[in-house]
Amino acid sequence: TGPTGADSTVTGPTGPTGPDSMTGWISVSDSWSYASTTTITVPSGAGSLYEKGDKIKFTNNSATKYFYVILVSDELLTVTGGNEYSVENSAISNILISHCESPTAFPDFxxxxxxxxxxxxxxxxxxxxxxxxxxxxxxxxxxxxxxxxxxxxxxxxxxxxxxxxxxxxxxxxxxxxxxxxxxxxxxxxxxxxxxxxxxxxxxxxxxxxxxxxxxxxxxxxxxxxx
CATH class of the missing domain: 2.60.90 (Adenovirus Type 5 Fiber Protein (Receptor Binding Domain))
Structure with missing residues (x-):
C-alpha cells in the first residue's frame, strides 16, 4: 500500500503478490481453464507476464501438478509435464508460478x-x-x-x-x-x-x-x- 498524502485519507494502490522468499513461488489470482492436455486458457496479455521456461504449479482434478511453460501466446499457455502430468478437463485452482531455477517441490527432471x-x-x-x-x-x-x-x-x-x-x-x-x-x-x-x-x-x-x-x-x- 502506498503512502498516505498530507491531510488526506487516500492511499496508493496495492501491488501484485510478490514471490515467497522461502519457496520461490508467486501466487496467481487470474482465472485459468483447461484448453487441452497441454494448453491452458489464460486472460489476454499473457505475453507480458509469462515466458518460456517458467515453472507452474496448480491443483487440477484434485491433484497437485507441475509443468514447464514452453510457448506463450496472448491467451494461451502451452505446457509440458512430461509423462508425469497432463492438464485435465477440470477446474484449475491454487495457481503458482516461478521464474526461479528450483522452487520448492518442483521436480528435478x-x-x-x-x-x-x-x-x-x-x-x-x-x-x-x-x-x-x-x-x-x-x-x-x-x-x-x-x-x-x-x-x-x-x-x-x-x-x-x-x-x-x-x-x-x-x-x-x-x-x-x-x-x-x-x-x-x-x-x-x-x-x-x-x-x-x-x-x-x-x-x-x-x-x-x-x-x-x-x-x-x-x-x-x-x-x-x-
Missing amino acids: FDWTPSHTGFSADPTVKARFKISGKMCHVYYCCTAGGTSNATTYYITLPVKPKSHTGTVNWVYPLQCVDSGSFITTQWGKVRIKDNDINGYFYTTPGTGTWTASGAKYADFDGWYEI
Missing part, C-alpha cells in the same frame, strides 16, 4: 517417451529432461536394444528447439551399438537442429549410417535452446 524411426522393434529407453531458463537438458539411455530395419536412427525430443535465422545445430557425442556390437573406434554423433522436433543419430562424427538389421541403440546427454 521429467520423463518423456521418444518416438523412434529406423526400427522394426524399438529399443527400451530411459529418457528424461529438464528446462533451465530457455535451455532444455535431455538424457537418453537405452536399457535394451531395438531391432534395426533402416540405415537411419532418429527420435522425437521432449520440446521443439527454437527457430533461428540460418541453420543452428547442437551436436553431442553418441555412444553407439550397431548390428549388436559397440562401436569402439570412435564416437558417434547426435545432431539437434533448430525448429526440428527430431534428434538425429549417426555412427561417426560425420554422418555415418547404421546397419539395417540386427540390434542397435545409443546413449547421449546434451542441451539445446527452446
Whole structure:
C-alpha cells in the first residue's frame, strides 16, 4: 500500500503478490481453464507476464501438478509435464508460478517417451529432461536394444528447439551399438537442429549410417535452446 498524502485519507494502490522468499513461488489470482492436455486458457496479455521456461504449479482434478511453460501466446499457455502430468478437463485452482531455477517441490527432471524411426522393434529407453531458463537438458539411455530395419536412427525430443535465422545445430557425442556390437573406434554423433522436433543419430562424427538389421541403440546427454 502506498503512502498516505498530507491531510488526506487516500492511499496508493496495492501491488501484485510478490514471490515467497522461502519457496520461490508467486501466487496467481487470474482465472485459468483447461484448453487441452497441454494448453491452458489464460486472460489476454499473457505475453507480458509469462515466458518460456517458467515453472507452474496448480491443483487440477484434485491433484497437485507441475509443468514447464514452453510457448506463450496472448491467451494461451502451452505446457509440458512430461509423462508425469497432463492438464485435465477440470477446474484449475491454487495457481503458482516461478521464474526461479528450483522452487520448492518442483521436480528435478521429467520423463518423456521418444518416438523412434529406423526400427522394426524399438529399443527400451530411459529418457528424461529438464528446462533451465530457455535451455532444455535431455538424457537418453537405452536399457535394451531395438531391432534395426533402416540405415537411419532418429527420435522425437521432449520440446521443439527454437527457430533461428540460418541453420543452428547442437551436436553431442553418441555412444553407439550397431548390428549388436559397440562401436569402439570412435564416437558417434547426435545432431539437434533448430525448429526440428527430431534428434538425429549417426555412427561417426560425420554422418555415418547404421546397419539395417540386427540390434542397435545409443546413449547421449546434451542441451539445446527452446
